[in-house]
Structures are given as structure tokens and as C-alpha cells.
Amino acid sequence: MNDIEKYNELMSIYYEIDLLMSTRSVLSWDLETKIMPPSGLNHRGKQMALISNLIHKKMNEDRYKKLVFDLKDSTNLDYVQTRNVELLYRSVLTATGISAELVRKLSIQANKTGQSWKEAKTKKDFRIVEKDMTELFRLTIERAQLLADIKGFKDPLSALVSERDPGFDVNKLDKVFSETKSYLVPMLKKVVSSQDDPSFFNKDYSRETKVKISESVADFYNYDYNSENAVGRIGEVTHPLTMRLGPSDIRITVNYKDWNGMISATQHELGHALHGLNKNPEWTYTPINSGAAPSINEMTSRFTENKIGKDMAFWDGYYPKLKEIIDLKVDKNKFYNAFTHVNPGYLRMGADEISYGLHIIIRFEIEKDLFSEKLAYNEVPEVWRQKYNDYLDVDVKDDNQGCLQDLHWYSGPYIGYFQGYALGDLFGSQVYYHLQDTVPQWKNDLKDGNMDTVHKYLTKNVYSKGNLYDPQEFIKNITGKEFDTKYLKKYLEEKYL
Numbered sequence: 001m002n003d004i005e006k007y008n009e010l011m012s013i014y015y016e017i018d019l020l021m022s023t024r025s026v027l028s029w030d031l032e033t034k035i036m037p038p039s040g041l042n043h044r045g046k047q048m049a050l051i052s053n054l055i056h057k058k059m060n061e062d063r064y065k066k067l068v069f070d071l072k073d074s075t076n077l078d079y080v081q082t083r084n085v086e087l088l089y090r091s092v093l094t095a096t097g098i099s100a101e102l103v104r105k106l107s108i109q110a111n112k113t114g115q116s117w118k119e120a121k122t123k124k125d126f127r128i129v130e131k132d133m134t135e136l137f138r139l140t141i142e143r144a145q146l147l148a149d150i151k152g153f154k155d156p157l158s159a160l161v162s163e164r165d166p167g168f169d170v171n172k173l174d175k176v177f178s179e180t181k182s183y184l185v186p187m188l189k190k191v192v193s194s195q196d197d198p199s200f201f202n203k204d205y206s207r208e209t210k211v212k213i214s215e216s217v218a219d220f221y222n223y224d225y226n227s228e229n230a231v232g233r234i235g236e237v238t239h240p241l242t243m244r245l246g247p248s249d250i251r252i253t254v255n256y257k258d259w260n261g262m263i264s265a266t267q268h269e270l271g272h273a274l275h276g277l278n279k280n281p282e283w284t285y286t287p288i289n290s291g292a293a294p295s296i297n298e299m300t301s302r303f304t305e306n307k308i309g310k311d312m313a314f315w316d317g318y319y320p321k322l323k324e325i326i327d328l329k330v331d332k333n334k335f336y337n338a339f340t341h342v343n344p345g346y347l348r349m350g351a352d353e354i355s356y357g358l359h360i361i362i363r364f365e366i367e368k369d370l371f372s373e374k375l376a377y378n379e380v381p382e383v384w385r386q387k388y389n390d391y392l393d394v395d396v397k398d399d400n401q402g403c404l405q406d407l408h409w410y411s412g413p414y415i416g417y418f419q420g421y422a423l424g425d426l427f428g429s430q431v432y433y434h435l436q437d438t439v440p441q442w443k444n445d446l447k448d449g450n451m452d453t454v455h456k457y458l459t460k461n462v463y464s465k466g467n468l469y470d471p472q473e474f475i476k477n478i479t480g481k482e483f484d485t486k487y488l489k490k491y492l493e494e495k496y497l
């Protein structure tokens with residue numbers, strides 16, 4: 001059997017894995033969007049466990065692993081084929097190095113910690129979840145240490161970071177985040193003192209009106225969720241997310257709470273959906289098209305949310321459409337200033353563009369100190385409060401406003417994950433200037449309500465590339481320049497100073 005035949009066999013196994021993964025997403029969809037009746041929960045749990053088990057089995061079959069190892073250093077494959085094998089090799093290496101027993105323990109502890117987190121939130125008391133969180137971190141560090149040994153990292157957090165965002169480790173992030181922090185902190189102080197507070201966002205509208213608003217945003221982006229040829233749907237959830245049910249079926253979700261936050265959140269999820277829907281069709285059902293590093297995923301969603309959605313050109317185009325739905329007696333400029341208002345608060349979700357990176361840096365700094373045992377778990381709430389005070393000048397009143405606000409540290413797979421969000425903003429800024437340089441008319445077109453220009457750029461340069469490159473290589477491929485933190489600084493200064 002030659003390498004091409006082996007490769008084809010490997011891809012045919014992967015095809016079934018991909019189908020199983022998307023089947024699991026179908027099962028999650030009506031669970032997450034609460035379409036299914038509550039009495040179906042128990043049975044649904046069993047269905048999903050079965051599918052997960054089948055995926056696990058397929059990925060651990062000897063034949064599958066042998067094909068991956070055989071092809072790992074093959075010189076008979078082209079770049080795309082080599083990349084597909086490399087992506088599978090990374091996951092196989094992880095799967096073989098970590099015992100099923102540890103995976104099982106982690107999953108049980110993650111469930112338990114998630115439950116304690118809910119209770120802690122109800123009582124606004126971190127101490128309720130402290131013990132479970134400590135145990136979850138202990139198991140995560142045990143897994144990460146094994147990864148570090150297999151993959152040659154000098155500390156467990158670096159192994160975890162690189163599992164999500166290959167090419168980054170603790171040292172690299174230290175450098176990137178200290179550069180970023182050095183301009184974000186003073187910039188935030190400067191901008192905040194020169195702004196006044198918007199109040200017309202406090203007006204509430206009916207659910208029906210909010211549905212119309214989110215649909216009008218989706219229409220503006222040409223996201224087809226309701227025609228005969230629809231490629232998606234808009235569902236309702238508490239914590240918005242985008243789900244890939246198939247290559248041409250990617251659905252977004254919205255929380256119809258506050259309408260202005262919802263506009264941003266809808267644009268965020270639209271970014272994820274458009275990214276997923278516009279991959280290279282030749283690579284459907286291969287690893288390159290099935291996912292990307294969190295930093296690249298968040299680059300695409302935070303690009304639509306902020307670089308497009310918080311640009312005046314977008315509001316020139318979209319504001320008249322919004323005014324057809326709600327009777328806003330506010331002049332466009334005033335609305336825009338309010339919408340892009342820089343107002344540091346305790347919440348990461350929905351934070352303004354300058355504060356956002358600092359929310360992430362705080363979490364990374366705490367994670368790093370927990371991993372290196374510089375910090376004890378019972379000190380987390382206090383250190384959190386202190387850092388919010390120092391970096392954002394924000395008073396955190398209780399643990400719900402503080403370290404209990406995100407699920408990440410209380411659900412196994414998202415420990416060592418936060419950096420992707422901040423890297424996404426940094427990458428997106430570098431891409432933004434490349435877009436400005438190469439397609440300068442994009443904002444004029446956007447003003448006329450035409451999304452095609454920017455959409456074509458993103459499809460060609462970002463979406464269609466799938467997971468062809470690791471993050472920093474990807475940015476270099478798009479922009480022709482090495483990744484640099486200076487672009488976010490330039491972008492924020494031009495916009496807010």
C-alpha cells in the first residue's frame with residue numbers, strides 16, 4: 001500500500017469521525033436551545049454519551065493510529081495532505097499519552113466542579129467551589145505535565161497553551177501580554193476620563209422586537225437563516241454560541257436580554273458562522289476544515305463584532321435599518337459614541353475594546369501563578385479584586401462579579417484557554433491594517449450597506465484557509481509580516497484617542 005492509498009484510507013476513517021461529531025452537534029442543538037422537552041433529557045444524555053464513545057473508539061483504533069504514524073514523515077504527500085496528517089498526529093499523540101483512567105477522572109471532576117460552581121454563584125461565595133476547583137486544576141495539571149513530557153515543553157501550562165494555540169507557550173505569552181498591558185492600562189485611564197455615560201440603552205423592548213433586530217443584523221451580513229436555501233438558523237440560549245451541524249449548516253444563537261449588547265453578540269456569532277461556512281469546499285470532511293485554534297476562531301468573531309460592528313461605516317449602513325424597527329430619537333453620532341463607549345467594568349463579556357484585553361491578561365496571570373504554585377487557590381478572589389483595581393480601576397464587590405463570572409476554570413477543557421480571546425484581538429488588528437492597505441474601499445462599500453467587499457477579503461484571506469497554518473504563521477501568511485502587538489495599539493489609538 002503506497003502513501004496516497006494510506007492517506008485515502010485515513011481520510012475515509014476521518015470522514016466517519018467528522019460525521020459522528022456533527023451528529024453529536026445535532027443532538028446538542030435542541031438541547032442547548034431548549035427546543036426539546038425537559039423529560040427527554042435523560043435519554044438525550046445516553047444518546048450523546050454513545051456518540052462520544054463511538055468517536056473515542058474510532059480515534060483509538062490501532063489501524064487509525066498506525067496510518068497516522070506511518071504517514072507522519074511521508075515525503076509523498078502534498079502540503080494540504082501533510083497538514084491533515086500533522087493535525088491528526090497531534091491529537092493521536094495526546095490520546096496515546098494520557099490514560100483513559102485520567103480522562104475519566106477529569107470528566108467526572110469537571111462535572112462535579114460545574115455543579116459546585118452553580119451553587120457558589122447562587123450564594124456568591126467562592127469558598128463553596130474552592131475544593132472542587134483545586135481538584136480539577138490538580139488533575140488538569142497532571143494531564144498537562146504528561147503532555148509536556150510527550151511534546152517537550154518545560155512546564156505544564158505551556159503544553160496546554162500550545163495544545164490550543166500552537167506556537168505559543170508561557171514565555172511567549174508573557175512577552176506578548178506585558179507589551180499589550182503596557183499600552184492598554186494608560187490608554188484606558190485616558191479615554192475613560194474624557195467620556196460621558198449613555199442612558200438610552202436602558203430602554204427595553206419586547207422580545208419580538210429584539211428578534212427582529214438580531215434578524216436584521218444577520219440580514220445585513222447576508223447570513224441566510226430562513227430562505228429555502230438557508231445555511232443556518234438563529235436559536236435562543238443563555239450563553240450565545242455557534243454550532244456546526246454540517247459544512248453547510250452552521251447555526252448561531254442569541255440571548256434576547258439587553259438589545260444593544262445583543263447586536264454585538266449577534267455580530268460575534270455571525271463571525272464564527274461565516275468563518276465556518278466559507279471554508280474551501282475541496283477540503284470538506286478533512287481535519288483542516290473541522291476546526292481552528294481558539295485564537296484564530298476568536299479573531300474571526302471579534303473582527304465582525306468590533307472591527308466591523310463598532311466602525312462608523314457599519315453604522316452608516318445599518319442605522320437606518322435599525323430605525324425601521326425601533327423608534328430611536330437619537331442622532332447617529334450620539335448613538336455611535338454610546339455604542340462604542342469605553343466603560344471598564346467587572347464583566348469580561350461585553351467589555352469595551354480597550355478593557356477587553358486586560359480582562360484576559362488578569363485571568364492568564366492568575367492561571368500562571370496557580371500552575372506554578374505561586375498562588376494558593378483560596379487567594380484567588382483577593383488577587384482578582386486587587387488586579388481589577390490596579391489595571392481597570394474597577395471595584396469588584398463580590399465573588400460573582402469576580403472570579404466566579406466565567407465557567408472556564410470550573411469546566412475542565414477551558415483551563416489554560418483564555419489567551420485565545422486576547423490573541424484574537426491582536427491578530428485581528430494586524431489583519432485590519434492589511435485589509436485597509438489592500439482593499440481601502442471596504443468602508444465606503446459598508447457605508448452603502450454592502451458587506452460583499454469585506455466579506456470577500458475575509459473569505460479569501462481567512463475563512464477559506466481553514467486550519468492550514470498555526471496561528472502566527474497564519475497571520476504572516478495573510479499580512480506578509482511577523483505577528484506584532486503594535487497593531488492593536490495603533491488601532492485603538494486611532495479609534496479612541
Ligand SMILES: [Zn+2]
Pocket residue numbers: 268272297298301
Ligand atoms: Zn467566540
